[in-house]
Amino acid sequence: MTAVAPPQAPPEPTTGVRRREDTRFLCGQGEYLGDVQRPDLKHIAILRSPLAHARIRDVDVSGALTLPGVIGAFTGAELAADTGTFSHHLEAIPTLRQLTWSVLATDKVRFVGEPVAAVVADSRYIAEDALELIEVDYEELPAVNDAEAALQADAPQLYEDWGDNVFLYIPGAHGDTEAAFEAADGVLTERFTHHRIIGLPMEGHGAMGEFDPATGRLEMYVSTQIPHQLRTVVSEITGLSETKIRIVAPDMGGGFGNKIHMFREEVLVAVLAMRVRHPVVWRQDRTESLTASVHSRQQTHKVEVAYRNDGRVLGLRADIIADVGSPELYILGSGPAIVTTAIIPNCYDLQDYAFELRCVATNKAHMGGYRGYGQGQAVFLIERVLDLLGEKLGIDPVTMRRVNMIPDGQRPYITATGAVLDCGSFHDQLTDLLEAADYDGACRERDEAREEDRLVGVGLAQMVEATAPNIHALAGQFGGYEMAMLAVQPDGKVTVVVGTKSQGQSHETVFAKVAADELGISPDDVTVSDGDTGVLPYGTGTWGSRSAVMGGGAIIKAARQVREKMVAIAAGLLDAPADQITVSDGFFRLGEAAIPFAQIAAAAYLHTFLLPPGMDPGLSVIVGYDSFSTSPFPDERGKLNVSPTYATAAAAAVVEVDRATGVVSVKDLTILHDCGTVMDRVVLDGQIHGAVMQAVGQTFLEELHYDENGQPLTTTLLDYTIPTFGDVVEPKIVHRETPSDLIGGYRGAGEGAIIVTPVALAAAVHDALKPLGVPITQANLSPPRLRDLLRGHSAA
């Protein structure tokens, strides 16, 4: 069932704080990684390569050891002697280059910023001083900073034994593209480019480690979205059992997908904690963040589209090159590029689709996860194709979409790549968008503006997002499931621990309500925590818009199990069958009789003689929750359904381009959003606001630059400019709620707006420049890039 929510209402005034998290964050009392203190805490500073490509001949740390306050200084070779290595765990993919790498570089460096040596000292000041006393003898090698250049036969080789720089090659052929191209009225050929950006959580990465030799236990605090999986990797590399490792992800200053990897530096902290026998901390600084964490998005697409003259796309071939920088990152940094190939059919009935993906190693920092995770590039491709093809055929953007849309009624619809779409009506969603955005009115105003020689344009885009995915195909282990613990305590208050990890998404608040609703009590009586491997056996973390779907689902499952036991206790006390007991407002009820929730809790722990005969005491469960509908591997035809449900969104944008400066003003932006059941409207809209702003940043402001020698040029926030208050774009948000069939009906949220907005903006800019005939085929529409395009046009 679908209900259209009313336009965005202002938040209701409250007397207390809106969220559980607010008080401590507002008062500066949060505990982020940098706030974790220990007596005798020592500081790690990391010496990083100043060269993009070099062989390491020798590293001499003896000078560093002479500095007072230095506890230790370590080379890669020294640590490698008794420490395990990272790998991608993807031996099953024959076209992936099998690599292992150590916590510090040993033989070669392949990007500026690669860690080479580490110092532990009494303070960060001393540790950084000591770095200057380390001598490294490098043999500099030619570098390559561009994926297409790296594919040339004479390009510098990052790994000599490969014979080329292709780290991962994945071909895919679905349906019969040859027949589609033969049947076509014509073929459209386009090339699309996506520039390199970074997710940039305001709090950088970091880790603290403390090892107790008496018990053999390692305790770590890490700013990570995936504490449990990180524990598995730390165990693998250090050799410690997972029973001896506790990893806590404390309050986090954002993550946005950048913190879903197991970074060398994080495991280095574990290794050094075990060596120096002091608690040690590494707090990434902003230059390290910009040059040596994870970058995103950079891809080039060549696409051939077989079409019919009525606008129908019959077949599509895509040649995708992803510039993955250094591939030495787990979980696989090429993951987003693989996801791009899977999502290209989007919400369109496109079964004849083939692709080739080449993930190319270059002398740049790692490519990795960032909100959207490759889906924005896919949606950019297909949405731009529809507009460009429509322009060629004289068919308007709305008709182009309707002609190609997955028809209503056919559910689940299985896409060319195997995604099992459970979405609502795409036609109705588009209708709602056009109405909410007053699309016809916007087009009329654009036409009037054109009469005045103003460059105003309107753009549309739609997206399907693979939410709550199973990560196994990209990690060689782990899954898409979630775990939760729920305990009703003797006083009737409830403790929930969940395996997701909030980084600002308000989980303490929204999950309390989810549990409370199932238990028939007030959210005030529920306390939610996350991010501690010492409390919950395992968890899958927060990424891929999965927390509501899988974390919420696990909590509901746990609450239902505990409620069932409480009902049985109440039934015993009321001497009635369990199916006659109802639960509401903190009472178990049978007609007029009512037993308080807390009284049942007390019976379970404090007065167990009241329990039905043979019933075990206590009211707690640990549950695992899986949808059982996702696949860990592609099938023999290369088809893979990674997600138990799919979220949808659509966007309409109106922009005006200043032809002198290349500055684009976003006049209007409407986001139509369907994430299934909405948990908390205000929190959800907050997620959309943030995603829209990041989309604005990636489209108009942000780009990471390297020079021809692989030297990074964007190393501070003065060079890498993210949006600020003056750049605000306030979207009109309209929700459809098409519940999924999963527990809770959630589809997942947080990423849809950053997937769909960039191409809606690009379409609008294209439309604005239509009188000049300047096509938009690039994601980067910053003023200098746009001026380049306009100049190129006027020179032609």
Next chain:
Amino acid sequence: MTGVRFSLNGEAAEVDVEPRELLLDTLRDRLAMTGTHAACEQGACGACTVLIDGNGVRSCLMFTVQVGGSEVRTIEGVGSPGSLHPIQQALSEHHGLQCGFCTPGIVLTALELFETDPHPSRQQIVEWMSGNLCRCTGYINIISALEALAGTAEARS
């Protein structure tokens, strides 16, 4: 090492620091004022903003030895869990914070604004706040919160 005395949130503070030590590090590591956050350490993001004699300053760009004799105010001196400052209250009511990492800097920058002008316009708010970066909220709800507060009598307190 140099001895430095100053007032911190109304109480006397005395530290012995190297001349190169940044106020940010002194506050966080020596004085346990961890609400002042290190986010860019290059003066670009405003997360480490504190008030020195009422003026907003980036504590990552200031040496501790420079604050001798001054009054330093950090987020710990603004509101408390039992009694939030109206700016903090407004940010919560309007969901003007998500991860909370930039929030202390936002609060202190806004505090200086409201102490300068209790009833700023939306445009003044946007201009005044634009040196503070937030990656979560898209700024919309922060602006709404400050705008709502600007229209009230309790704006200055």
